[in-house]
Amino acid sequence: MNRILGIETSCDETGVAVLQNGREILANEVASQVAIHAPFGGVVPEIASRHHTECITQLTQRALDAAGGAIDAIAVTQGPGLSGSLMVGLNFGKALAYAWGVPLVPVHHIEGHIFSAFLGPDPPEFPFLALIVSGGHTCLIQCEAPHRYDIIGSTRDDAVGECFDKVARLLNLPYPGGPSIQRAAESGDPHAIEFPRGMAKGDSLEFSYSGLKTAVLYALQKETLPVADVAASFQHAAVDTLVIKTKLAIEKTGANRLVLAGGVAANKLLRERLANDLDVPVSMPPFALCLDNGAMIAAAGGSRLQHGMVGDLRAGVYANLPLA
Ligand SMILES: Nc1ncnc2c1ncn2[C@@H]1O[C@H](COP(=O)(O)OP(=O)(O)OP(=O)(O)O)[C@@H](O)[C@H]1O
């Protein structure tokens, strides 16, 4: 039996989980700061790190109580993310690793998102292609073997989640934008306005989402439009671009499985489109594990541990930690 404590504090969610034998979630505690940052329209780094400090001990206690039994290793997000927030989780993890005499396994946040798919109903096997869509990332990653990644396409400007957040602000919808736009889009016409699909023509695997955001701004400046129609048309264009690029990446790489992960993987339309439009099976995390959480970090850390990739108490945080 192998039990990993996973700690995630890279942005505005404090996540602590206990994972047994790679897939069994014994506890998964998440304290979201969404309501705290909502009045500012985005995450305030200083407030985020203070809040992680305030709640990490209690969350960990709750997770340990729920899981029961001893912990064999501690996996903790080392980067990328907000330095102050990362430091809270990493130092807390170090203290526990030292006190309990167990290994500390530093994890890359995006690797955590990739491993969230291993906790879903249809876990992948290597090799596969991963589409990572979140607040800070939009990329296609060839995952050849555990912990061997090749980024074959990423965004030149805004991430798709960031674009949802910015467009929501233009529409006066609450932060975070992804869920608000999805809700508003339910009663709208996705074909009411033809928005651009950034860099969709040609055979590049790069993404661009700043043009889409600007197109929404110009459409709103030109005339008064129903919010539901703008939300639905925007969501349709944003998702369509992801589907087009993913199809192209599958064609180019010959991948025979896709992993979808990251906060935007919670989007219903994206999940449906990828499940229906691709010729390869798609592994996705359950809705609850799309947003930042400790379980995905424990899953990635457990695999690192299995492959002998252990850190030590000198580990530091890296705001821009590269994946590949
Ligand atoms: N249903 C949804 N549809 C579209 N986007 C969504 C949905 N739910 C959440 N999102 C978006 O997901 C993003 C948050 O995802 P996540 O928490 O993984 O990002 P992050 O951790 O801040 O960034 P990163 O993972 O790149 O470091 C936000 O931009 C949010 O708007």
Ligand SMILES: [Mg+2]
């Ligand atoms: Mg994330």
